Amino acid sequence: MKKLLSLIPVFCCCVSFSQQIVLDSLRQQVRIHKDADTARVFYLNELAYQYLDYNTDTAKMYNEEAMALAEKINYVDGMITGRNVKGLLLRMNNQLDEALKVGEEVLELRKKNNSPDRYTGAYTNIGSVYLVKGDYVNALKYLNLGLDNAKRWNQIENQIVILTNIGIVYNNSELNDLALETLQKAVVLNKQLKGESQKLQQAQLYINIATIYHKRGLYDEAEKYFKSSYETYKKENNIRDLSIVVYNLTSTTRFNKDMKACEFFIKEMEKIAAQLHFNDYTASLHLTKANYLLEINKATEALVEVNKGLAIIDTITSQQTYGVLLGVKADCYKSLKDYNRSLEFSNKALTVIRQTGNTTEEAVIFMNQSQVYRALKDYKMALSCFERSVLIRDSINSELFDTRIATLNSFNQLDKKEKELALSNNEKDKAFLENKRQTTLLIAGSVVGVLVVVLLILSLRAYKVKQKDNVLLNSQKEEIEIKNVGLQESKKEIEHQKNIVDEKQKEIVDSINYALQIQKTLIANHELVNQTIPDSFVFFKPKDIVSGDFYWATKKNKRFYLAVCDSTGHGVPGAFMSLLNINYLNEAIKEKNLIKPCEIFDHVRKRLIETISQNGRKDGMDGILICIEEKNNTITYAAANNRPVLISENKLNELQCDKMPVGVGEKKEPFTEFSFEGKKGDMLYLYTDGFPDQFGGPKGKKFKYKQLEELLLENNNLDVYKQEVVLKQKFESWIGPLEQVDDVCVLGVRLYTNESVYPGAEKMAELERSKK
Template identity: 30%
Template sequence: MNKYLIILFIAFSTLTNLNAQFADKKIYLVDSLNLKLLYKEDKALIDSVVNQYKKAKHDTVRLSLISTLVEGISDNRVWPKYNEFMFELCNTGLSKIPASQTVVRLFYLDYKNRALNNFGYYNLMQGNIDLALEYYAKSKAILEEINDKAGLAAYYNSVGYIYTNQGSIKKGLDFMHKSLKLKEELGDLPSLATTLTNLGFVYKSQNEHDKALEYFQKSLKIREDLNDKSGIAMCLGHLGSLYFAKNELEKALENYSKAYRISKETSDEFGTAHHLQNLGVFFQRKKNYSQALKYFANCLELRRKINDSEGIAGILFRIGEIQLEMGNISEALTSANESMKMAKKLKYPLEISNTALLLQKIYKKQNKWQEALEMYELHVEMQDSIMNEETQKIVIKQQMQYTYEKEKLADSLEFANKEAIKDLEIKENQAKIQKQKAELEREAIQKKALYGGIILLALLVSAILIAFRNKKRDNEIISKQKDEVEAKKKLLEEKNKEVFDSINYAKRIQQALLQAEEHVSSKFPPHFILFKPKDIVSGDFYWSAEKNNHLFIAVVDCTGHGVPGAFMSMLGISFLNDIVSTNILLHPSEILDKLRDRVIKELNQTGKGGDSKDGMDISLLRFDTLTKKIEWAGANNPLYIVKGEKLKVKSEKLKVNSEELKVKSLSSYKVDVILDSPSVIPNECEESNIQLYELKGDKMPIGFHENIVPFTNHSIEVNDSDKLYIFSDGFADQFGGEHGKKYKYKALKELLLQNYQIPMQEQKEIFLQAFENWKGSLEQVDDVCLIGLSIE
């Protein structure tokens, strides 16, 4: 009775507190977010990203933030909600973007593809294979639309793996070979190694050991060249399994042990679990059952921790096998039944077949001939699904039926004796049941008489029970949350590592777009490039190009830094390359005019409220390699020239409504030489005619501006030994020094004048050291890019 009252109180208390558990969608963006069940780290990440999301002014930035949230949340109950929200944002954005804005449209399609892949991955992990394949098919349609060959290669590999696990071997191999062909075309070595491994695994499952060995060894060679420790461990594990199948046990143990050590060192829980299972199977073959069960128990714990349904099914099967071999029939049946349940949910015929054969052996030990026969038939059916040999299936079933009939006849006498004993036991049990039934009826009458008193007593203590229940529930929640925080801490660290790995991959893409300094060095006069991003990726970038004996070089400062700035920088590099390659030889001012037009068009800037304010500041030089003449134009950013003669500059006049604008664009600066500076040669410092000239850029950005006019082009006469410097504002804006103030442009000019005479690469080291000394222990506030050129 007390049990029923407690259940009633729990239900009542749950109803009264239900509304307080779920977060407000207006704040957290998604429905049914249970704050009480959130992991501490997940809630901190959600609060931070949602706050940034509400401050963001551009839809593309908001979408990137939600994607970061999806990748960073560890709780499988929470991140799918934000993935659904990301998918809706993509659809809404695509419905608003005109077809002409191809760059922004590709951005939304890329994130929609990520959302679909996430849906597919989630359903695959939950065992919803058909639904996962539907999402992957929708993802494929987008990849074909945007001609993303790398994405298509990944799609074919993933779906091929699913089909082979479902028993569609030919279909799975076709998909994997399509993936292999695309990856070879792209030169994508990490992905190529993954597909080679998958192909080796499939051929191994079909007992084509020579082909499997060939693919595993090719994959291992690539992994070793890339120093991919996780991939090396995986390949070693597969090689160990292959040698195990060939009964080369010493080689198998050597590869298994190496694979386990590497996975353990790299904190790869999935790989560690896999290699623990392999070691357990090895000791099972050696009949060392205690050692095998030890490895299997550790493996099962890891499999459950990472929610690996397929792995859990496999390890339960192995534990059932050992329990059967040890004669622990009841324990073997429990493990095998749980393994079969998961294998059927996954729809994996190989696992179903193996587990059915194990259950057949268990039922045979229990003399349950009908159940054993059913399991053997299921085993044959699944084998047929894999091997597709209908006639072989019929023969095996006939042989199996004949074998069972012989065994039943051989044991018939013993069976009859057992049945006679069972009849006596049944009669004794029936008598006991009748006696127990009478006792239960008497107890029921006594209980009815006590119900009234119990109900009154329950009403008196109900308040105490409710308070006790609430306190106990709170303590359990706190204890559970503490355990979950500890258990999930490592998973969160891995998720964070994946996010940073993604940003590092974006860095490699940005670095691929930036020309290496060595490449620039082969074309330009002596120079240096000081490039120091604030974050992993940069909003500043440098750019160079060559056309018709003319060299172009620029320093560009995009709005923001980090990921948003990097996105703008990649657009800028693409636009500049396109403008120079598709037009006749342009003056720097003409290039800036065209670049501004492209940015306004692609970012849909109209000057209305709510529009993107993204843009760029730039300083752009054009150098004639034959005449050594310089042309320059700038948007907000200047050009510094250090020389000993008066600077001669011819500047086009800006005109608005046929009236010339008077713009002071040239100023000079001179500093007393510091003779005790270690970076200056005293005898050369006595020249008092050396000056730094500042040619100022037009006061408008590359982007929408209230007064859009053509940029000014400047023709500059330079001589040998003149020094030119272009840069972003990151150096001068850095806080530091004794009082934590900005470095400022005056100090930068003094630094340039003090060191202009020394070789360019030595200048770079001095300027970098000066920046680091000024910054000290303070955080870098912005990206830094500074380029110096020496005319010779």
């Protein structure tokens, strides 16, 4: 189980020596200034602020005394500062509605005191409370008011703080590009500052930027920004912030498979834990060590670290870390093949994690349980846990999408209201000027009153003409009203039909989503591929909800079969074809006991012709099916229209294929049995035509096979996960604003055939023998 990156600040309950000196000095000043004057209010407020991180009860005591004294002597600045500290206290205690009221009071006091240059802080504090509440629309409203005011008074540091908070609003709303753009603006502004504060502010900005890159899976970028912050805090000996960035670096380097760097930062974390003497942080250290040890296949040592963490964690105040520790303990027992104990602790982990509401971690636990049940050959429970994990993850993705759309709509509504308000104010100004003008005209009109009488006589004459016109107009009006009634009836009918169409569309989408779940269950579980060939990746991007492309794998009698295929069509028709093709592949291997890939393709073609191609339709698939046999360097395969690509010693080889589909085609001869010798470290790529056929780039042309092969050759020495990231980024940049034209599937595996074609196979066979 990989613990997700956590950026929750670690609040330490210890006070450093230098901080103790500051507190002692402030207490001394309070003792010196015994009189009820502004100096005493100032030092009481400062003491309350300094105590916020260490003892909120003490902070509250000094804050209440400061506010009472400020009110007594009518010291406005003291009242405002006291309320600011009170607002922070309320926010820390999650009393957010009360914190908002205090923020509004501060803003009113600033306005009464005519201090427009100091509105910035008031707006920012209110916006920050809305941010904590999750009300991102109002958060953005007040933060933008603060930003405008900070710009007006050239308050650079305040602009940086506000831009950081706006970046967090966008990040929490899953608007990652806007978040990065906003934080980079803050970085540019920060370069105008000088001194130590500039460096510390930049380090904090880099942590926020790194967090977004980590969330997007761009671990190289995340590691770069985290390391920059690490160097700053290390130089400044800023232990508190260093503890956060080092913890995040252990996670990012591990996700990036940079195990040497991960080990270095774990040692750094050990040094910090020894200085802090803070149990929660030490427990996180043991958790980090356990994850690292599991990654390098040292499950027994990992279990020792987990037990150390569980021994010191506060199970009440640190439920999140407690639940994850239990989950990792279950992972350790799974690696040690003690499956019953693994299930015991994963169930305990589920109980705790559900109380925290961390659905992402819940999905991870269910996926791990699925693997355990599969190892126990309880396939019904394995499938059940797998489906629950998939459903939770789909729900998370759906909620994130809905949050993004809802937030964008809310932002648009806010912008619209502000424009309407501005327009309303303009209208009021126009009305005032119009009234003034009319008053002037009225005075002038009294001078020409005689002319009005003349105009009245002329109007009476014109009235008779107008009466005749009105008769005609009334007749036309009645005719229009009759037609309008008809239009209203038509409109109602159209709306009724629209509602029917919307309901049908919802039913169709629901059905397609259900088909997606079925398809996800039947296509290859990437973890099965990873168990067999650990260094592998899949870039799978359907054009629609469901896909005609699929990748599939199975094992039988020490043979591992892996296929990448492109069924006729995409979307729903393609998905149904893919389900049919997968069914016939399973039938050929598991029921007909066919071994050779060419014979398996022959069987699938025969079954397709029998079932769906009798009316002349050319339905079927193009694809590649490889067979890897344990302890054998020769890999056999069948290929229908698609060629496998093998890169060995930085040389690209396009392997052979049959120029015919698996289905009805011009040729009817049996498929050829092809083979090649694989060497340790070779990269084998299987892919469909979706990537090379995608239109894009500056001229809107196809990507083409040659360019894809050059891309694979250029990056074949990278870690397989990084290769997947490169492919994703290249595809997204190439497609740009254009629409995706077909399903995309690219699968890459690094071969280890000189030792064992699939590491772990012998252990799995040994386990099977022991059970028999």
